[in-house]
Amino acid sequence: MCFDVSLTVQEQELVDIAQDFTAAEITPNAGDWEHDRTYPRDTQMAAAARGLGGVLVPKADGGQGVSYTAACRIFEELANGCMAFTFSMVVHNNFAMSLAANGSALLKDKFLADLIACRRIGAFLLTEPGMGSDAQAVACMARPDNDGWVLDGEKAWISSASHAGVLSIYAQTDPSKGWRGIMCFMIEAEREGVHRVGPYAMAGGHALGTGGFRFEGVRLTRDDVLLEQEAAFKGAMGGIDSARFFVGAMCTGMVSAALERSLEYVAARPAFGQKVADFQGIQWMLADVATDLEAMRLLTYSAADTWDRGGNASMAAAHAKKFATRAALTRLTDCMQVMGANGFMIDEVAARHFASAKMCQFMDGTTEIQNVVISRGLLRNR
Numbered sequence: 001m002c003f004d005v006s007l008t009v010q011e012q013e014l015v016d017i018a019q020d021f022t023a024a025e026i027t028p029n030a031g032d033w034e035h036d037r038t039y040p041r042d043t044q045m046a047a048a049a050r051g052l053g054g055v056l057v058p059k060a061d062g063g064q065g066v067s068y069t070a071a072c073r074i075f076e077e078l079a080n081g082c083m084a085f086t087f088s089m090v091v092h093n094n095f096a097m098s099l100a101a102n103g104s105a106l107l108k109d110k111f112l113a114d115l116i117a118c119r120r121i122g123a124f125l126l127t128e129p130g131m132g133s134d135a136q137a138v139a140c141m142a143r144p145d146n147d148g149w150v151l152d153g154e155k156a157w158i159s160s161a162s163h164a165g166v167l168s169i170y171a172q173t174d175p176s177k178g179w180r181g182i183m184c185f186m187i188e189a190e191r192e193g194v195h196r197v198g199p200y201a202m203a204g205g206h207a208l209g210t211g212g213f214r215f216e217g218v219r220l221t222r223d224d225v226l227l228e229q230e231a232a233f234k235g236a237m238g239g240i241d242s243a244r245f246f247v248g249a250m251c252t253g254m255v256s257a258a259l260e261r262s263l264e265y266v267a268a269r270p271a272f273g274q275k276v277a278d279f280q281g282i283q284w285m286l287a288d289v290a291t292d293l294e295a296m297r298l299l300t301y302s303a304a305d306t307w308d309r310g311g312n313a314s315m316a317a318a319h320a321k322k323f324a325t326r327a328a329l330t331r332l333t334d335c336m337q338v339m340g341a342n343g344f345m346i347d348e349v350a351a352r353h354f355a356s357a358k359m360c361q362f363m364d365g366t367t368e369i370q371n372v373v374i375s376r377g378l379l380r381n382r
């Protein structure tokens with residue numbers, strides 16, 4: 001790695017823990033998780049036992065209180081082994097941070113300690129079967145009823161839906177107000193009227209436990225409110241920039257792992273009386289992987305640094321996500337290519353990460369939505 005970031009001693013310790021945890025608990029098992037389509041709940045608890053369950057939660061609230069730059073390094077290390085497992089941890093850590101920042105004392109008492117310990121996993125419910133990119137078109141209805149609301153509708157494409165214990169649900173409470181009518185409620189997944197959908201069968205990344213929820217007459221009280229009207233949609237969109245550079249960090253981790261494996265392979269594989277590594281065409285393909293890896297790392301950590309300094313990271317995060325997800329898809333296929341047919345085996349890290357890299361082009365805003373953000377920024381005030 002040419003580019004490095006500046007971290008505190010405590011942050012570096014957590015990155016080291018993440019690196020060791022990946023080598024011991026994630027990389028050896030990720031193939032089985034994918035093959036068996038299991039969600040590694042025990043591994044999540046084990047990660048929390050090492051301090052990785054509430055990295056963004058302030059220390060005063062029982063978390064690690066690290067910078068977003070440090071969180072990126074942690075997620076990069078974890079994704080080196082399995083992006084799907086890591087993304088569930090990213091969503092979960094963001095969820096716990098949002099509760100710490102926005103939740104009432106009552107909600108925090110109810111859920112925060114369990115979330116930091118990963119005794120319960122958090123899921124963020126915005127997307128619906130009929131709506132994704134156009135997030136303000138929420139159709140889930142929370143109809144005012146006496147002192148509270150009654151929730152009906154459906155959510156789709158939710159990370160950790162198969163096993164999440166706490167849900168933050170974005171629902172429309174007053175359609176006449178458009179996005180301003182959306183509120184966010186935080187409830188336990190066992191509440192009467194909450195039904196899980198899925199998990200989905202996808203092209204890969206099954207350790208994420210992706211699926212949906214159906215709500216039938218779910219009763220919500222004022223105690224369940226995480227974010228009020230107007231604040232809820234702004235809150236969902238406000239957190240998306242950091243989610244985008246976390247995706248960049250995960251792509252960096254995946255390509256890094258694949259490059260390492262390819263280098264090891266070509267240095268040992270014979271062809272035409274020499275090593276595959278001796279062919280200049282192979283060397284240059286790997287050099288291109290390394291260049292893109294460096295570029296995705298720079299864009300990702302530049303966006304995280306902007307965020308940590310309190311700047312507007314929207315453009316930087318969109319650049320990082322667009323470039324990193326595109327580069328990951330291309331460069332993972334290069335890593336497979338230099339290994340010949342063996343690179344195509346699903347147990348090989350590049351092949352397994354390949355489907356996950358495609359997944360990264362959808363979540364937290366598609367590539368096209370990153371272009372919407374970037375072009376809006378370019379044309380503002382023209």
Ligand SMILES: Cc1cc2nc3c(=O)[nH]c(=O)nc-3n(C[C@H](O)[C@H](O)[C@H](O)COP(=O)(O)OP(=O)(O)OC[C@H]3O[C@@H](n4cnc5c(N)ncnc54)[C@H](O)[C@@H]3O)c2cc1C
Pocket residue numbers: 091123124125126127131132133134156157158159160208210359362363364365366367368369372
């Ligand atoms: C693995 C995975 C995990 C996810 N986890 C979560 C989660 O935890 N919580 C959650 O709420 N959601 C989650 N999502 C959903 C994700 O946020 C959506 O998939 C994403 O917002 C895109 O929405 P869509 O898939 O409905 O695509 P659509 O919005 O239907 O878009 C279809 C196509 O049209 C393009 N398009 C749409 N609008 C524009 C435009 N203005 N200009 C140009 N092109 C456009 C899109 O880029 C895309 O190519 C997850 C998705 C995946 C794949």
